[in-house]
Amino acid sequence: MCGITGFIQWSGDLTQDSELLVRMTDSIAHRGPDGSGTWISNPCAFGHRRLSVIDPENGAQPMIIHQEEEVYAIVYNGELYNAAELKDELIRRGHRFNTKCDTEVLLVSYIEWGPDCLDRLNGIFAFAIWDSVREQVFLARDRVGVKPLFYSYIDGTLIFGSEPKALLQHPKVEPVVGPDGLAEVFIVGPARTPGHGVYRNVSELKPGQAMVFNQGGLRTYTYWKLTSRPHEDNVEQTAAHLRDLLYDTVERQLISDVPVCSLLSGGLDSSALSAIAVEYYKQTGQGQIHTYSVDYVDNDRHFQSHSFQPGVDAPWIKRMHEELETKHHWIEFDTPELVEALDVSTQKRDLPGMADVDASLLLFCREIKKGATVAISGEAADEIFGGYPWFHREEMLNAGTFPWSVAPDMRAGLLSPEIREWIRPLEYLSDRYSDAVAEVPTLAEESGQESKMRIMSYLNITRFMPTLLDRKDRMSMGVGLEVRVPYTDHRLIDYVWNVPWSIKTTGNREKGILRKALEGVLPEDVLYRKKSPYPKTHNPNYLTAVKQQVLSILDEPSSPILPLVDIAKIRELASSPDASSNLPWFGQLMSGPQLFAYLAQVNYWLKEYNVAIR
Numbered sequence: 001m002c003g004i005t006g007f008i009q010w011s012g013d014l015t016q017d018s019e020l021l022v023r024m025t026d027s028i029a030h031r032g033p034d035g036s037g038t039w040i041s042n043p044c045a046f047g048h049r050r051l052s053v054i055d056p057e058n059g060a061q062p063m064i065i066h067q068e069e070e071v072y073a074i075v076y077n078g079e080l081y082n083a084a085e086l087k088d089e090l091i092r093r094g095h096r097f098n099t100k101c102d103t104e105v106l107l108v109s110y111i112e113w114g115p116d117c118l119d120r121l122n123g124i125f126a127f128a129i130w131d132s133v134r135e136q137v138f139l140a141r142d143r144v145g146v147k148p149l150f151y152s153y154i155d156g157t158l159i160f161g162s163e164p165k166a167l168l169q170h171p172k173v174e175p176v177v178g179p180d181g182l183a184e185v186f187i188v189g190p191a192r193t194p195g196h197g198v199y200r201n202v203s204e205l206k207p208g209q210a211m212v213f214n215q216g217g218l219r220t221y222t223y224w225k226l227t228s229r230p231h232e233d234n235v236e237q238t239a240a241h242l243r244d245l246l247y248d249t250v251e252r253q254l255i256s257d258v259p260v261c262s263l264l265s266g267g268l269d270s271s272a273l274s275a276i277a278v279e280y281y282k283q284t285g286q287g288q289i290h291t292y293s294v295d296y297v298d299n300d301r302h303f304q305s306h307s308f309q310p311g312v313d314a315p316w317i318k319r320m321h322e323e324l325e326t327k328h329h330w331i332e333f334d335t336p337e338l339v340e341a342l343d344v345s346t347q348k349r350d351l352p353g354m355a356d357v358d359a360s361l362l363l364f365c366r367e368i369k370k371g372a373t374v375a376i377s378g379e380a381a382d383e384i385f386g387g388y389p390w391f392h393r394e395e396m397l398n399a400g401t402f403p404w405s406v407a408p409d410m411r412a413g414l415l416s417p418e419i420r421e422w423i424r425p426l427e428y429l430s431d432r433y434s435d436a437v438a439e440v441p442t443l444a445e446e447s448g449q450e451s452k453m454r455i456m457s458y459l460n461i462t463r464f465m466p467t468l469l470d471r472k473d474r475m476s477m478g479v480g481l482e483v484r485v486p487y488t489d490h491r492l493i494d495y496v497w498n499v500p501w502s503i504k505t506t507g508n509r510e511k512g513i514l515r516k517a518l519e520g521v522l523p524e525d526v527l528y529r530k531k532s533p534y535p536k537t538h539n540p541n542y543l544t545a546v547k548q549q550v551l552s553i554l555d556e557p558s559s560p561i562l563p564l565v566d567i568a569k570i571r572e573l574a575s576s577p578d579a580s581s582n583l584p585w586f587g588q589l590m591s592g593p594q595l596f597a598y599l600a601q602v603n604y605w606l607k608e609y610n611v612a613i614r
Contacts, residue, residue: 002061003031003477004075004149005161006046006128007170008137010215014045021045024169028162030348031077033480037061039073044130044137047166048075051480053256053374059101065111071132074107077162078125078147079484081252086120110138115210118223122252122489126205128160136214143224143490144380145194145207145466148473152201158213163474164202164350168609176200176612179423182564185602187411187425190354191404191467193432198351207466224490226458228441231498235506235516238499242492242517249489250276250376258373263483264291264328265534266316268511269378271526272518273486277376278324290371291326293317294364296537297334313532323523331367333360335541339549339597346601347608348478354471355597356537361475369481379468380487383460384496385511386453386504387531391460397452401433402459419564436463453501461493536591546596547574553603560606561599564613570599 005024007017021038025047029036032049039046039062048061065072080086083102086109091097095108102123109117110129118140126149128139139160141149151160154172167173177185181198192198195206205211208224233241250273254260262274278289293313300312321328341359346352348362368375382388390396390403399406412425440458442451469485476483486492496504499513506512515527551574553559554567573579579592605611 002051002075002077003028003049003162003166004047004061004077004126004128005166006044006075007157007159008044008213009157010043011156012042014040014042017045020170021047024161024166025049027165027169030480031162031477035060039064041071041073041130044073046073046075046128046130051373051477051482053079053258053482059099059103061103063103063107065104065107067111069132071130072107072111073130074103074110074127076103076106076125076127078123078127078142079253079482080105080121080123080125081249081255081489082120082122115140115212115223118210122491124484124488126162134214136212138210138212139205140210140223141205141207143208144461144469144488144493146469146473146485146488148470149205150197151203151205151211153203153218154201158218162477164197164199165347167202168199168350173199173201174612175609176614178614180428182419182613183423183425183428185352186415186423186564187408187429188402188405188432191402191463192470193435194462194466207462226441226461226494226497228443228454229498230443230445231500231503235503235513238503238513239506239517239519241495242513243521245489245492245495246272246486246517247276249486249492251280253376253484253486254280256374259290259371260374260376261290261292261368261372262326263368263375263377264293264317264320264326265378265532266293266313266318266320266526267378267529267532268515268518268522268527269381269487271316271320271522272514273376273378274320274324274326275521278326289324289326290329291321291324292329292331292364292368292375294331294333294360295535296338296360296539297332299535299538313535316526316529319523320526323526329367329371331364333363333537335537335539335545337363338537338542339545342546342597342601343604343608345475345478346605348474349470350605350609352598352601352605353474354467355594355601356542357534357594358471358475359597360537361471361534362478365476365481365483366479369479372481374482374484375476376484376486377472378487379472379485380465380493381511381514382531383465383468384457384487384493385514386457386460386501387511388460391453391456392510397456401429402436402463403456404464405429414565414569416564416566450501453504457497461497536594543579543593543596546593546600547579549600550574550596553600559603560611561603564602565599 032051034052035050037048046062062073062075080102083105087105090108124142124146126141126147150164152173159167159170161167178200184198197203210223211220262277264270264274338356338359345358345362396403440455504513506516
């Protein structure tokens, strides 16, 4: 895994901009602590930071291949999980290789097949390739958006990078946010609209999109998307196929020349990945798998069960690591650490994020990095299999908005009257929801309930899942840790997308078909355990700390957030007994403490990035 950046312009001498390219590259040094490289050859300036995972001795980037008069150059962030098969085919077609790294496989694949190489890739990636034959730069992002790729197209110059901070180093890209950007921050969240970069003139290449830039201009196109078709397999066949896919996916993603570990919560998703990994390591003689879990000081004392967090994880983590005989690492954080990490996690995202959920993941990844370079994690299973409570509640299925945005009036009420009038938050949210529903590839023969569930699945896969993947990428790469997410394999998502809801809920359970597919892989009590999400702190000291932080911000006349919010309303919330850890201010996802933590993040972001609102 790595960080990439660069810019392309068809006029001028880019060699005069070498210092600018270095600054852009250095801004994402955390993504690649093992090496740095730049390459300038008109019209391209490419920068790269490397985290060595495969073939650490070779594979430096930018990688250049010369074929007589032809020149191809690549900067690439990601992993190809079918690199071995692609390499064998390319060798049969007459190509020779100088490294064992998948960067060379990707570049040679492009040389052989051009942009059509995307159809052959199994992996997570964001890359840019200079092609002297076609005189173009070709950029692409993986099918479900595991790896980020932001860009700006200003005055004929294309500027790109793994993170907005790289673009913001370029003098043509300014930290300006307009009404749509503010609506993304305050009302659409936590899930950004696909392609929206929040900053003015900053966009994100969407999952499954590619881009061609030549002297004729800029063109983006979709090379992969969810496609609806009838599902022909019965329950038994579906479960068997899912199990085969999951085993193949995990085993591919365990290939590495550096240590690999597994994140273990004791729930269905992470336990399954850990169990398959342990089995594979035993078969290949690779020894003991290390597993990691996260919790918070005194959480056992303060925990209160609710629908999104029905129980504590610790007993189940112990159950699974003893069952699997892993080398387990218990990681625990206290309130001061979480509060301090709020600012750092905002820097990693270049935007306010998911408050303490971001902060704790950053700290968690930092601890994991001390013993591993690669981890596997269970993101995306709930989105594609329908695990969240909102898949199973009629009032949320019929809410007419995103299920994580079911309290928009309350959130809009936090804004100052002037900002509400300017950004029209409720209208903006309604439009984005309508856009999303209009995209859904429906099946004419589906029943009303199946159609409703397909819409809910689409919203989760294309809106909510990307924000969790973005969070995982930014917090993990923020400390130079690569996290692989097997449930995002496009073959798995494509197959499960068309499994009818009646089969997905086999046994009248959420994720019932996944549970059936894993029979015999996990102990039965773990297999049928109620879903529990990534843990949050329940310590009342956290509420006290973040509430006081926000009140201090409101007391400081120069705080940049003040013109944007209803100060009296926030003070009223802070003094209310309702400002507790169990009140879902932001739909079902952001509790009282998280609301105050989020407001603190917004203020820090506005100040640290010198954001102009206009």
